Amino acid sequence: MDSMTIIGMTSIIVAGFTISIGSIAPALGEGKAVSQALASMAQQPDESSTISRTLFVGLAMIESTAIYCFVVTMILLFANPFWNLVAG
Amino acid sequence: MNIDPSEIVYFEWEFVRITATLVFTWITMMVLAVGAFFLTRNLRSDTKISRRQNAMEALFTMINDQIREISQDKSGKILPFAGTLFIFILASVLLSLIPGFISPSGSLNTTIALALSVFFAVPAYGISSQGIKGYLKDYLKPTWIMLPFNIISEISRVVSMAIRLYGNVMSSSIIVGILVTIVPLLFPVALQLLGLLTGVIQAYIFAVLSVVYISAAIRNKDNNLSESNELKEE
Numbered sequence: 001m002d003s004m005t006i007i008g009m010t011s012i013i014v015a016g017f018t019i020s021i022g023s024i025a026p027a028l029g030e031g032k033a034v035s036q037a038l039a040s041m042a043q044q045p046d047e048s049s050t051i052s053r054t055l056f057v058g059l060a061m062i063e064s065t066a067i068y069c070f071v072v073t074m075i076l077l078f079a080n081p082f083w084n085l086v087a088g
Numbered sequence: 089m090n091i092d093p094s095e096i097v098y099f100e101w102e103f104v105r106i107t108a109t110l111v112f113t114w115i116t117m118m119v120l121a122v123g124a125f126f127l128t129r130n131l132r133s134d135t136k137i138s139r140r141q142n143a144m145e146a147l148f149t150m151i152n153d154q155i156r157e158i159s160q161d162k163s164g165k166i167l168p169f170a171g172t173l174f175i176f177i178l179a180s181v182l183l184s185l186i187p188g189f190i191s192p193s194g195s196l197n198t199t200i201a202l203a204l205s206v207f208f209a210v211p212a213y214g215i216s217s218q219g220i221k222g223y224l225k226d227y228l229k230p231t232w233i234m235l236p237f238n239i240i241s242e243i244s245r246v247v248s249m250a251i252r253l254y255g256n257v258m259s260s261s262i263i264v265g266i267l268v269t270i271v272p273l274l275f276p277v278a279l280q281l282l283g284l285l286t287g288v289i290q291a292y293i294f295a296v297l298s299v300v301y302i303s304a305a306i307r308n309k310d311n312n313l314s315e316s317n318e319l320k321e322e
Contacts (some may be wrong), residue, residue, distance in 0.1 A: 050157075053296075060293040064248055067255035074262065078091045 004086045015076040022069025029062045091258060093190040094197050109195040116180045116192060147175075151295075158296060159303030165216075166302050169209055173202060174295035181257065181287030185280075191287070194257040196250065203250040206298045207242070214305030223305065249297060256290045257283075 001009075037055040041048045075081070090096070096108035127140050137145070151171045152164065159166060177193050184191035192198045214223040227238045260283025267276045 053154075053158075056289060057293055057296055060252065060289065064252040064255070067252055067259070070259055071251060071255045074091050074258070 007080070007082050007086060011076045011080055011082070015073045018069050018076070019073045022072075023066045026062050026066040030059055033058055033062065091262065092197075093192070093195045096190075107197075108190055109192050109197050112190050113180075113192040113198060115189070116176065116183060119183065120175065120179055154296070155299055158299050159307070161303055161306060165213065165306075166299055169213075169302070170295045170299045173206075173298055174291055177202070177253070177291035177294055178288060181284065181291060184257075184261075184287070185284070191257055191261070193253055193287075194261055196254045199250040199254040200246075202253070202294070203246045206249065206301065207246045209298070210242075210301050210305050213302045217306045226305070245301065249294065253290055253294055256286050260284075260286055 033055065037051055041051050044051075093108040093112065097105055098108065098111060099106040127144050130138065131141055132138075148171075151174060152167055155164075155166055155170060156162065180191050180193045180198075183189050184194075193202075211223060214226070227235055229238070260279070264276045264280050264283065267279060
């Protein structure tokens, strides 16, 4: 195997692992946050506007960890910086 | 596949590079500026208002109420800054419905610029409300040991805001691009709808986060005052 094959292979495998492992924790966290928010909305329907606003902001914060993994994956797949080392 | 519209270069001369990001940002700015010019003609203060004025007042009231609720700041100083951020990101996401229009907020350059403007706005608002000394004291808040961590959080905030907006907008366009090659009929439309929803929520999130950061820089003084008042009462 020449170095180009190795770089391509590791990039694709690592990209798959990055997005799959990286989306587990944010998914669990978002599910927990939504279930808690629904429970508290059922308890206090008057506060639902405040709860949903905080929920959206919190969800976006949690989701950003998954988004970071996604950006890393996309960079590995479509804008790999290591290509330039071997294919000039 | 293209993950950043800045890779499309229309014109290049020495250090001047006109990329797709720049062109579509100009188009968005032009749409907003021309729209604002025509919407603000013939404003009236009596009860018979035009539909355009009604829509604009609804938007303005919504942004103003949200900012008041989040920041507890009655002065309305944050409104021009956060409202502009919200309307710009919202317009750039909504305009991407037009075929051929590449959303400028799907480019890392635009989002970093927006996040940097928040980065510089936070000390500007903080200093204007509590003075340079009062603002710099915030960095030593719990103890002086926290100083490096406060500075790190200030910088990482910029990075996280920029990458969050970029990743969300870019991911929806990438997913549509991938789906078009697999199932070209109808399915991309549904996902584009989802992308639109995420884009609108991200515009809201970006504005809310900037309001939260700015109001944290402004608010400290009032909190200190109320704390000292409580101490006196005790």
